[in-house]
Amino acid sequence: MFDCTEWDETDQGSELCDELFGDVSKSIQTTEISENTTKTDQQTRKQWKLKQKNKRKCKNKFRTKETKQEMEVKETCIETNKQSKSVKDATKEKEVPNPACPNVVQPIKKTKAGKRVAKPLNDGNPQSKKKVKSLTTQEKDNENKSSLKAKLNDGNTQSKKKVNNTTTQGKDIESKTTLKETKPTQNLKDRLVKKLESSRFRFINEQIYSQSSEATIKTFSSDQSAFEIYHRGFTAQVATWPVNPLDLIIKWIKEKSPKLVIADFGCGEAELAKRVKNKVHSFDLVAVNDQVTVADISNVPLTDASIDVVVFSLSLMGTNLVQFLIEANRVLKTSGVMKIAEVASRFTGLKPFIGDLKKLGFDLHKKNTSNTHFYMFDFIKTKTTSPNVAADELRGLKLKPCSYKKR
Structure with a gap:
């Protein structure tokens, strides 16, 4: 190709060359670009055709029967x-x-999870489409009607249930209100009854301490409920103590021989006879059960010197308690044991009490004053005393009555 720059080194002829032939470099570049674009277009069309073929092949491969x-x-x-x-x-x-x-x-249409789901096809006929739609709408209407009927039935049953529930709830509320009304009334009645019984127990208790055993027998025979009230109040009072003295006496008897014969003066419910294997003679002013023998403990139906152990558990009550002790001396064998448990507040002094019992033929063997509520003594019979002892001379045996504060 002719180059204008070869014959003019100073590049003065380049202008003439440009005027005659134009810019040669630009023409070369444009021709090259056009050729390249046609090639790329041909390549892309070929690639697209190949892709389409591949797609068809893939569809035919994965088509099922x-x-x-x-x-x-x-x-x-x-x-x-x-x-x-x-x-x-x-x-x-x-x-x-x-x-x-x-x-x-x-x-069949694939879902996201990869499962195939059936989808109804359209035939291309618009009238068939309309008919299919009408059929589907009729089915939907039928389904809606059936669902409405079911809902109405459910609503009726639910309303009936609600009515029944409301009635039952109303009954429950009424019963609860009646219970709430009855509970406080019952509580008030119980409290009033307890207060009355406790006040009556105090009155009877003071009366027993301030009169003889014969007078108490008359009061209990005239009013049978009086002994029951007294007994309930007595057991409730002893239950509040840290220790029941009768439990300690029973423990002591169990450690001894079962052949020992026991006499329980003022037994109450004959609890000692129930819990011990020994033969027990239980005496009280009123018989609560078959094991109790009704008797005045100043005159007991027992022979002389026939008992090994005599028990006074909170029973030295009355103005004639000296006669109780003389009767115990008569019934006991020589070297027999007399056990006494009595309220601590009743004693003015222990020495006169022990000294007067020695005059009646009892020597002190053991005493226990550690408990705050009661004192316990073990006396042994050394001699028999005559029943004609003057009680006024034995001032140490006069114990204070259990008095209560007036409310």
């Missing part, structure tokens, strides 16, 4: 629709839907 059958059914449906159209044009009557075609062809 079911899809092939569905396609055949689709073709048959299209043919039948065409025939129906031709008949319609000839007769100009209303179109009769083919029962075999609608909603039969169902190509």
Whole structure:
């Protein structure tokens, strides 16, 4: 190719060359670009065709027998629709839907999870589409009606249940209110009864301490409920103590021989006889059960010197308690044991009490004054005393009555 710069080194002829031939470098560049674009366009079209072929191949590979059958059914449906159209044009009557075609062809569609879901196909016929839609709407209406009926039935049953629940709730509320009303009244009644019984127990207790045993027998025989009230109050009072003295006496007897004969003066419910294997003679002013013998403990139906152990457990009550002790001396064998448990507040002094008992033929063997509520003594019979002892001379045996503060 001719180059203008070869014959003019000073580059003065380049202008003439440009005027004659134009800019050679620009023309070369444009031709090269156009050639490149045509090549790229050809390449992209080829690639697109190859992709389309590959897609078709892939579809044919993964097509199952079911899809092939569905396609055949689709073709048959299209043919039948065409025939129906031709008949319609000839007769100009209303179109009769083919029962075999609608909603039969169902190509399979993949979901997100990879499962195949059936989707109804359209035949391409707009009238068939309308008919399918009308059928589906009728089915939906029927379903809606059935669901409404079911809801109404459920609503009726629920309303009945609600009514029943409201009635039952009303009954429960009424019963609760009646219970709430009865509970406080019952509590008030119980409290009042307890207060009355406690006050009556105090009155009877003071009366027993301030009179003889004969007078107490008369009071209990005239009013049988008085002994029950007294006994309940007595047991409730002893239950508040840290230790029951009768438990300590029973423990001591269990450690001794079971052949020992015991006499319980003022036994109450004969608890000692129930809990011990020994033979026990239980005496009290009123018989609570069959094991109790009704007797005045100043005169007991026992022979002389026939008992090994005599028990006074909180029973030295009355103005004639000296006669109780003389009766115990008569019944006991020589070297027999007399156990006494009495309220601590009743004693003015222990020395005169022990000294006067020595005059009656009892020597002190053991005493226990550690308890705050009661004192316990063990006396041994050394001699028998005559029943004609003057009680006024034995001032140490006069114990204070259990008095209560007036409220």
